Amino acid sequence: GAVVSQHPSWVICKSGTSVKIECRSLDFQATTMFWYRQFPKQSLMLMATSNEGSKATYEQGVEKDKFLINHASLTLSTLTVTSAHPEDSSFYICSARDPRGMKKLFFGSGTQLSVL
Amino acid sequence: AQSVTQLGSHVSVSEGALVLLRCNYSSSVPPYLFWYVQYPNQGLQLLLKYTSAATLVKGINGFEAEFKKSETSFHLTKPSAHMSDAAEYFCAVSGTQGGSEKLVFGKGTKLTVNP
Numbered sequence A: 001g002a003v004v005s006q007h008p009s010w011v012i013c014k015s016g017t018s019v020k021i022e023c024r025s026l027d028f029q030a031t032t033m034f035w036y037r038q039f040p041k042q043s044l045m046l047m048a049t050s051n052e053g054s055k056a057t058y059e060q061g062v063e064k065d066k067f068l069i070n071h072a073s074l075t076l077s078t079l080t081v082t083s084a085h086p087e088d089s090s091f092y093i094c095s096a097r098d099p100r101g102m103k104k105l106f107f108g109s110g111t112q113l114s115v116l
Numbered sequence B: 001a002q003s004v005t006q007l008g009s010h011v012s013v014s015e016g017a018l019v020l021l022r023c024n025y026s027s028s029v030p031p032y033l034f035w036y037v038q039y040p041n042q043g044l045q046l047l048l049k050y051t052s053a054a055t056l057v058k059g060i061n062g063f064e065a066e067f068k069k070s071e072t073s074f075h076l077t078k079p080s081a082h083m084s085d086a087a088e089y090f091c092a093v094s095g096t097q098g099g100s101e102k103l104v105f106g107k108g109t110k111l112t113v114n115p
Helices: none
Strands: A004-007 A010-013 A019-025 A032-038 A044-051 A067-073 A076-081 A090-097 A105-107 A111-115 B002-007 B010-014 B019-027 B032-038 B044-050 B056-058 B064-068 B073-078 B087-094 B109-114
Touching: A004 A090, A010 A019, A019 A032, A019 A090, A019 A111, A032 A067, A032 A076, A044 A067, A076 A090, A105 B044, B002 B087, B010 B019, B019 B032, B019 B087, B019 B109, B032 B064, B032 B073, B044 B056, B044 B064, B044 B073, B073 B087
Parallel strands: A010 A111, B010 B109
Antiparallel strands: A004 A019, A019 A076, A032 A044, A032 A090, A067 A076, A090 A105, A090 A111, B002 B019, B019 B073, B032 B044, B032 B087, B056 B064, B064 B073, B087 B109
């Protein structure tokens, strides 16, 4: 079946540095991918919708300059957390919509980010 | 606006016992409801979804859920738990059938199955 690969699965970084997370659709082309964030014991919250070849659409309250999203190809979207701070420590998860058939959403396995 | 409440962040059952994971929703439009499962170190997988066809929805791995509009509920059940069912389960609501970008998730319920 369709698979979405997310990398890395966990990352530790120093405060002030930037971290890039990749999300790949492995056997379908995804014009739309989604980025979520989950704090401990909280819901997954949609951060932004990544559109291939155009700017991402951010949800209210999400800083677009801090969370840079690039969807340069039909199989890859990246989320860059710029100038990370400890409060950015969270679980980030992506999903991609398979445009074929039932247009199912497939999720990556997530990235645990810890900012020291 | 839409929201989901999952009652109980942790549920523990014995192997072979009934599994009941509770989900209540709030939606200003006819909802589409989903249950996802996340096994350790894996992405979310769709278990089942309600799209206004039948109120009792059967999913994978023996799970099913019943949409009850009067109770605004969409509880997930399985008659007999298996050790492999241990995972985290998320209920989600959307205003679109595809279950796309405006999915609103609950906080999740971690299911433990005891031998």
